[in-house]
Amino acid sequence: MPRRKAGATQATQNADDEEENFGAAEMDLDDDEEEAPARRKKGTASRKSGTTAATGLSSDDIDKKARDLCRLALFTEYRRTVLKREDINKKVMGGNTKAFPEVLAKANKRLKAALGYEIVELMSRADREKTLLGGMEEDEEPKKKVSAKQYIVRSTLDPELILLASTVDEHIQTQEEEDAADPEATVSGCILAWQTHDQIPAYGILCVILSLILVNGKTIPDPSLRSQLKKLRLTSTSIIEVGSVNAPKRSTLEQYLTLAIKQGYLDRVNIGNAAGARTGATKRGRGGNNAVRADGEEGAVDIEWRWGERAHAEISEQGISDFVVAFMTDQSRPAGNVAESERAKKERREKVRKQLNTDILKAAQAPLTKIGREDDA
Structure with missing residues (x-):
């Protein structure tokens, strides 16, 4: 499967594990204060004197806000919701929003060193629509990038490192079998135990759906998508495992699609509206021929599926x-x-x-x- 947030799924097997891991993460993020309090106290005066004119914040202030941003981002990502810039301004930056780029850079430096994460801005809807058109036309004037002002946390682990960590090792497998409390317990034999991670079956289905959308011109009509999934024996009422091994949950395919939309992996668009018609009809001719009518519980509507902002940021x-x-x-x-x-x-x-x-x-x-x-x- 394509790279996802291997570090994130690895640390979120259940709520208790997440709180414990996050507590350890806080210790790592705050190591400067714990390891050298005397040095920090000694350098306070000089740092305050080094306040920048642009932001009005000292190095200590930047460090504190960076740690606050790390905590806020991790807690928000655990719920798989986006972190909005307005929430950052309110809960972290206070009234000094000009210092945000510096605080974000410092926060990312800490996250990468401690957890292998980074905070990234999501692609705006305008930019996502532009990807459907293949970028700018030759006669189109360059436009300033539209900021989504929404952020998520994703893994920075190298795909090759993830692949190596997912490869079965005979020594690890033997050690796991010896340490297993249950003789019938399944062991992975590798550093990353994917079988105990969250939502693996559901993530596999998500990758298939994203693949179908991609090879259909980056959008796919609702009836076409459901027809393709039906060939894989996936109907609206098919049951999907969406929880972890320690906290299993089951939902129907329809419920999972709704969840994927909420989390930002998929986008369900009514192409009868202005934005959908403009994207399809004026540039790539999706408006009339591909707008298949789907007669469902909601009535006859023209719907197509596209990639969501999180899919672009996490998977690509x-x-x-x-x-x-x-x-x-x-x-x-x-x-x-x-x-x-x-x-x-x-x-x-x-x-x-x-x-x-x-x-x-x-x-x-x-x-x-x-x-x-x-x-x-």
Whole structure:
């Protein structure tokens, strides 16, 4: 599956574990105060004298607000809700909003060092609609990026590191079997025990839905999506496991789709409204031909599914493309199922991989978005 917040899911098996882990996180975030109180007290006068004219805050003030922002962001992310800029201004910044960029940078430095997280701004609806159109047209004037003023916490762990941590190790597996209280307990044999993480079955379904949307031109009519899911034996009343192993929960597919919308992974758009009509009809011709009418409990409405802001920030279109390519490449077989050498298998899979990348890009009808990071700038 594409990278998600491996660190986040790893730390949120249940509410009790989360509180315990967060308590440890607070200790890490506050290590400066605990390790060197004398040094901090000694340097207070000099730091206060170093107050910047732009923000009016000392280094101590910036550090304190950065720690407050870390706590607020982590508590907000645990509920899988977005952190709004107005809440940051009210609960962290007070009246000094000019210092926010500096506070955010300091908070991200702490989060990355202690937990492997970062606070990122979500893509605005205007920018998400622009991704459907493949960016700006040649004759279009460059416009200032629209700020969503909404933030989430995501993992900064490298995909290769996650892959290595998810690989079964014989020594780890043996140790887990010896330490297991229940002889019949399932052990992972790897550092990241995915089978105990939250919402793994539901996340797999989410990746499939995001894949279907991507290869359908980044939007898919509601009837088409449900028709594709039905082929996978997923109907509106299908039961999905959405909880963790320690706190299992079950919901129907319809309920999970509603939850995915609420969390920002999916966007359900009525294309009969002004925004939907403008996006489809004027640029890519989605308005008339693809606007299939869905006769459901709500009546006859024109609905299509798109990616939500959290999916762009956590997973990215390129991440889902890599997921599809990896899955399809692993499923590929030589013509006639003839035996082949390892070299021939590698060459065949590389050829399949290149063709799939080309086909997905063509099906998406626009360049794929990627996860951008401050370190990459």
